[in-house]
Amino acid sequence: MSIYQQYYENTEFIDKFKEDKSVGIDVIIPCYHTNELWKANLHSIYKEIPVSRLLISDGGCIDDSIEVVSKFPRVEVYDHRDSKTLGWCIAQLIKNVNSEHFIYLHSDVYLPEGWYTSMIKHKDKYDWYGCPMQITVMVDYHFDMPGRPYAGSQIGKKEAFTEGLNNIDDDFIYRQEDFVFNKIVEDAGYKTGKVDGVHHYHQVMYRKTKGFDINVENVIVNTKNTDTEITKASQSQIRGIVKYLDPIERYVINDFMEHAKNMLNNKSITYRDFRNWIKETNPKWLKLFNLSFYIKLKIKNLLKTILKSVKSKS
DSSP states (O other), X not given: OOHHHHHHXXXXXXXXXXXXXXXXXXXXXXXXXXXXXXXXXXXXXXXXXXXXXXXXXXXXXXXXXXXXHTTSXXXXXXXXXXXXXXXXXXXXXXXXXXXXXXXXXXXXXXXXXXXXXXXXXXXXXOSSOOOOOOOOOOOOOOOOOTTSOOOSSOOOOGGXXXXXXXXXXXXXXXXXXXXXXXXXXXXXXXXXXXXXXXXXXXXXOOOOBTTBXXXXXXXXXXXXXXXXXXXXXHHHHHHHHHHHOOTTSHHHHHHHHHHHHHHHHXXXXXXXXXXXXXXXXXXXXXXXXXXXXXXXXXXXHHHHHHHHHHHHXX
């Protein structure tokens, strides 16, 4: 059974805690909003983990997340609607944990069979640990490639293909079939078109098949946020990095540098003011956010402007 089938399968509620209450463990989840799989995720949590208490942080939920979770057993909802940060909400949940160990989960996590059994046996080896993510991508978005015919769901006259089909006698038509079929129809003197106002759902799912295997490296879904949303996210991210972390991990450093560039470019911070804040908060980051970094950024932006101007004139 695929993970997608498991997500939407109408399963019986199983409460692992009732098997042996002596091994019960607290679970914490902060919430602002969830997704349509929230109930299925909760089913997987109670089936896998002997949940003694499920501690939920209501950070001002904008959907029915609290209503849904409140129907599950041993749930405690904490009103954190006046809190300003996710970090504060999580800290408060941890303070209210009663069990020696606890489990921290995101609301968009589904636990596969055997997760708890495999994880809990390492509790004496580590004091804090996790496991890899297996990403399942489920997002509905408009996809259009300017200049290409629409493909995936089409209607046409058979007679428009009659003559051109004789030229198709190999297995070389694959990802370019939309262009090929359009050309066949147009070469025969018929009309092709693109209809808007209606759509089909095109599924992008990986399935390992004998003799044909695709190794998925990553999936990228780009979202278009408002300038206000982008600025708010960058401010929170970069200030959290400076306040709580040191410039040691390469991933964190790269994240800091990227947000710093974006915020300076959109003028949501000034070099002087932000450098003073870093100096007061965690001076270790000053070696990265320095005058050399600022000048290089300015020069790079100037060169981009000049290049853009030259291209527009030519």
